[in-house]
Amino acid sequence: MEKIFKDQVAIISGGMGDIGFATALALAGRGAHIALCDVLPPASVVEKIKIVEDTGVRCTYDEVDIADAAAVQAWMDAVHNTLGTAQLIIANAAITRVGGIYDITPQEWRRDIDVNLNGAFYLTQAATALLLKHRLPGRVVFVGSWAGARAHAYIPAYSVAKAGMTMLCKCMALELAPHQILVNEIAPGYVAAGLTGQIWKDNPENEKAARARIPVGTVITAEEVAEQIVYLCDPANRQMTGSTLLMDGGLSLT
Numbered sequence: 001m002e003k004i005f006k007d008q009v010a011i012i013s014g015g016m017g018d019i020g021f022a023t024a025l026a027l028a029g030r031g032a033h034i035a036l037c038d039v040l041p042p043a044s045v046v047e048k049i050k051i052v053e054d055t056g057v058r059c060t061y062d063e064v065d066i067a068d069a070a071a072v073q074a075w076m077d078a079v080h081n082t083l084g085t086a087q088l089i090i091a092n093a094a095i096t097r098v099g100g101i102y103d104i105t106p107q108e109w110r111r112d113i114d115v116n117l118n119g120a121f122y123l124t125q126a127a128t129a130l131l132l133k134h135r136l137p138g139r140v141v142f143v144g145s146w147a148g149a150r151a152h153a154y155i156p157a158y159s160v161a162k163a164g165m166t167m168l169c170k171c172m173a174l175e176l177a178p179h180q181i182l183v184n185e186i187a188p189g190y191v192a193a194g195l196t197g198q199i200w201k202d203n204p205e206n207e208k209a210a211r212a213r214i215p216v217g218t219v220i221t222a223e224e225v226a227e228q229i230v231y232l233c234d235p236a237n238r239q240m241t242g243s244t245l246l247m248d249g250g251l252s253l254t
C-alpha cells in the first residue's frame with residue numbers, strides 16, 4: 001500500500017467504533033500516525049491500539065466526551081505534544097436514539113445535538129486552529145449520513161444534527177480554502193455495522209426491510225466507508241472542498 005500519508009497525523013473522534021476504527025486502520029496502512037478518542041475507558045481498548053501500532057505507526061488513545069469543548073481542546077493539545085499537528089481530521093463520533101418527536105425529552109434532544117453536531121464543531125475548530133497557527137495544509141472529513149438530507153421518522157435529532165453538519169462543512173470549507181485546508185463530508189447509507197448494526201440487532205424486521213430498499217442490493221461495510229475517507233484525504237485531491245460524498249447504494253434515489 002502506498003504510504004501517501006507518511007509522517008502525517010490523523011485524529012479521529014469515536015475511533016473505537018466500527019467506521020472510526022476501520023478508518024484508523026486505512027489511514028495507518030498509508031503511513032499516518034493515529035490519535036483516537038472515544039468514551040470507553042483506556043484499559044478496554046489496549047488490544048485495538050496494538051492492532052493499529054502493528055501496522056508500523058504510532059497510536060494514542062484518550063477518553064474524551066466529544067460534546068465537552070474543554071475536554072476536546074485538552075485532547076488536541078495532548079495529541080499535538082505527543083504526535084504532532086494533526087493534518088487529517090475525521091469528525092466521526094455519533095450516537096442515535098430511536099424514537100419519534102414526542103418520545104424524546106428536551107435533555108435527550110440536547111445531548112444528541114451536542115454529540116453529533118456540536119462535538120464535530122469543537123473537534124474541527126480546535127484542530128484546524130492548530131493548522132492555521134502552524135501554517136499547515138490539511139483535510140477535514142465530517143462523517144455525516146444520508147439521513148442528513150432525507151427525512152427519517154424516528155431519528156429526528158440525529159437527522160437534524162447531520163443536516164447541520166452538511167452546512168458546517170460548507171461554511172468551514174469556504175473559510176479554510178485559501179489556507180489549503182480542504183473540508184468535505186461523507187454521507188453513507190446503511191452500513192452493516194456500528195449504529196445501524198445495533199438497531200438491526202434489536203429489530204431484525206427493520207434490517208430485512210432496509211436491505212430490500214437498497215437499489216444496488218448490498219449494504220455498505222465499514223471498510224468501504226473508510227476507503228472513501230482515504231479518497232477525500234488523498235493529497236491528489238486538490239480541488240474537492242465543501243462537498244458531500246453520498247455513498248448510499250442509490251437509496252436517496254428511491
Ligand SMILES: NC(=O)c1ccc[n+]([C@@H]2O[C@H](COP(=O)([O-])OP(=O)(O)OC[C@H]3O[C@@H](n4cnc5c(N)ncnc54)[C@H](O)[C@@H]3O)[C@@H](O)[C@H]2O)c1
Nearest residue numbers: 014016017018019038065066092093094145191194195196
Ligand atoms: N452505521 C451506519 O449505518 C452509518 C450510516 C451513516 C453514517 N454513519 C455515521 O458513521 C459514524 C460512525 O458510526 P458507526 O456506525 O461506526 O457507529 P459506532 O457506534 O460503531 O461508532 C461511534 C463511536 O462514537 C463513540 N461515541 C459516542 N458518543 C461519543 C462521545 N460523546 N464522545 C466521543 N465518542 C463518542 C462511540 O462510543 C462509538 O465508538 C457516525 O458519525 C455515524 O453517524 C453510520
